[in-house]
Amino acid sequence: MSADADVVVAGGGPAGLQFAREVTARSEYDVVVLESNDALSDNDKSTGGTFRQVIDRYGIPDDVVMAENEDVVFEAPGASSTLDIPGYVLDFPAFVEYLGEDAEARGAEIRTSARVQAPIREGGRVVGVEYTSGGERRELRADLVVDATGPRAVLAKQLGMFDPDSAQHGVGKEYEVEGRYDLDSMLFRFDHDDAPGGYAWTFPAGEDAFKAGICWIDDFYETHAPADDGTMDDYVEDWLAADPRWEAESIRAVHAGDAVSNNSINQRATDGLVAVGDAVSSINPLFGEGIRPGMESAEMAATVALAALDRGETFRERLAVYEDRWNDEKGLDWRIQRIVCELLYDFTPGQQRRFVTSAGRLSDAQVDRLQRYELTLRDYLELYPFDASDLSKARALVRHV
Template sequence: MVDRYDVAIAGAGPAGAQCARDLATRGYDVVVLETESEDEFPRQSNKSTAGTFPSMMSSFGIPDGVVMSYTDDVVLESPNEYYESYQPGAVLEFAEFKQFLVADGRENGAEYRFDARVSRPILDDDDVIEGVRYNGDEEVYADIVIDATGPAAPIASALDVVDLERENQAIGIEYEMEGVEMNHPEYADLRRAMMLRLDHEIAPGGYSWIFATGEDTAKVGICYIQNDRHREFAEAGKTVDGYLDDWVDRDPRFADATKLDGKVHRGSAHIQRPGQMHTDRFIAIGDTVPTIDPLWGEGIHKGMKSARAAAATVDRCLTDSERRVDAESLAVYETLWHRDVAPRAKSRLALTELLYLAPNERYDRLLRDLQRTDDDILAKANRGEKAGMARLLHLDDVPLLAKYARERLNA
C-alpha cells in the first residue's frame, strides 16, 4: 500500500515541527520524518542557545515551562565599551522546546516518524517531486513536500532550489556554565540579560555571547563564518572550540566558573541571501532557505514564521477543489516570506557584512555612539533601514565602506 499524506515534512526542528502544528490544527494529514531517535530527541540537533522574545512566545503559544530564564536587557559589548538596551526576552531550554512542539503537533493529529533519515526526492516522469525516500528504500508520498532539515537540506539541494554555500556557513559552539560572575564590576550587569560581544580577539569575524540562565549560570558561546573576514583576524590553526576555551580562560567573569557536564551545544547555519524557496509541489523553510537573521543569528522565530507562511500557502492551495500545487500557485509563499518573515533581508545582510568587516576600535566607537543615540535610530538600523544605518556611520568610515564595496564587486 502506498503511504500517502497531504504534506510530508522532513525535519522536526522549530520550523518543521511548527509547520506540522499549524497544518494539523487545520485538519491536514501531515507526517514529519526526523532522523534522530525519539528516546534521545533532540541530541545532535540540540544546538541552540535559544534566546528569543515575547512576540515569538505569544504568536506561537509557547508555554512558560520551556523557559530557563526571563531577561530584561540586550547588552552589546565591544573590547572596551558596552551598551544596554531594555528588551525583555526569554532563554529557552531548547530540547524541551523542541519536545513541546512535537507533543503539541501530535495532540492535534500530526504523525511523527523518528529514526527516519530523508535522503532524496521521489520524482514523477516530469521530474516533479511526489514524495521522499528515507532510510534507504522507504517511501512516503504527499501532495506537497517541505524540507525543514536545516543546513542538511537534502531535498532542497537535490531539486536545485537552494544552494547553501560552504563559504557562508557560520559555525557555533556553546557551554552551559555555573559559577559565572554575572555582575562583575568592570562589565555590565548580566544577571537578567542576553549579551553579545563584538571583539575579533575573541571571535574573529563573528561574535561571542553570555545569556543568563540564572543568578550565576549562563550559556556562553562563540560563532563566526570561516571566510576572508575570519581569516583576516584569526590565528592559523585555531578552532572554534579553541577560541571559546581561550575566552573562558581569560575573561575574569569565568574565573570561578565550571562547565556543566554534557551541556555543550554546537551547530551551524548559513548566512547568505536567500534565493529560490519553492518549486512544483515543494517548499523550503527555516535554516534550509536560509531564514536565520544574518546579524545576530535569531533563527527560531524567523524559522517558525517561515513555517507559518508555508502552512498558510499549503492551506490556500489544497483548499482549491483542484488542489493546485504547481510552482506558480505555491509562489505566494515567497511573497509572504519577503513581506512577513524577513523584510529587507538584503540590507540586513549588507549591514552584517559591514559590521564584521570593522576593526575592534570601530566597535568601541559604535557602542559609544549607541550610548548617545536614541533607541529609534538603533531600531531603524536594526531593521535594515538605510536612514538609521547612515546615522551610525562617520566620515572616517569611508575607507571601510570602500573596502566593502571592493569586496562586493569582486564577489
C-alpha cells in the same frame, strides 16, 4: 499512485514542527514529520536566545524557558552599551520536544530515526520523499512536501533551489555552564581576540547557570585569527575564564552547529514542495537569530500551503505566493543585513568600539526597529562607523550579495 499523507515534513526542528502545528491546528490534513535523529530533543545545537514575539505568538510555555532577562549588552574593546531589549533563553532541546508534543496532540505523526534522502519526482513535480529507517529504504508520497532539514537543506539543494556559491558560512560553539553569572542580560562582545571574525556571547540560563559561546564567519575568521591560534573549544574556554562577572564550576552540555546565509532571496517553492527555516536560509544574517524567522517562515508557508491544498493545486504558481510574501517582507532587509554583517565582522577594533558606542545612542524607536530588524538606511548610517575603505567594500558587496 495515491498519496500516503497530505503533507510530509522532512526535518523536525523549530521550523518543520511549527509548520506541522500550523497545518494541524487549522485543518484536517494529515501531516507526517520525518526526523533523522532518534529523538526530537537530540537537536541541541542552539543557544535558544529569543524574544517576546516567539513566546507570545507561538504559545511557548514557561517550563521550556530557562531565563528571562532585562536587556541586551553590546561590548567591544573599550566600549559597552546597554539596549532595552528584553529577551528569553530557551532550553532548546525541551523547546523542540514541546513543539513536537504539541504537533502530535493536534494530530501530526512524528517518525524519528527516519532520514530523508531525496525527493521523489514525477513529471518534474515533487510527489514524495525517499527515506531510510531501521536500515531499510522507504518511500512516502504526499500532496505537499516540506523541506525543513535545516542548513543541510537535503531536498532544496538537490532541487537546485539556491546557489550554494553565494552562501556565507558560519560556525558556533557554546558551553552550558553551572556557576555564577552576575549579569541579567544577554551579552554580545565584538572583539577579534575573543572571537576572530565573529562575536562571543554569554546568556543567563536560570539559577546558577549560564551559556557562553563563540561564533564566527569562516571568511572573516581567516582574516582576523592569529597564525598560532587554537581550537574553537580553546576560544570558548578562554572566554569563560576571561571575565570576573562570571565563574564556571562545571560544564553541563556542549552545543555546536553551523549556519548558512545566502542572502535570502531564494527560491522557496517548486511544484509540490516548499522549504522553510534554515533549509532555505531564513536565518537573520546579522546576528544568526534563526528561531524566530524560521517559525515565521513556517507560519507564512503553511498559510499559503493550506490554500493550495484546499484547491488541490500544490504547484509552484500557487506555492510561490509564500516566496513572494517572504521576499517582500524580509528579502531586502536580509540582503542589507548580510552586507552590514560582512562589514561588522570585518571591522577594526576602533570601528567595533565606535559601533558599540553608537548603538548606545539609539533612540527608543530605533531600538525597537533594531529588535524587529527594520532599521532604515538612515539608522544604519548613524549606527555604522564607516571608513572610506568600507564604502568601496559596501559597493562591491551590493553587487555580490
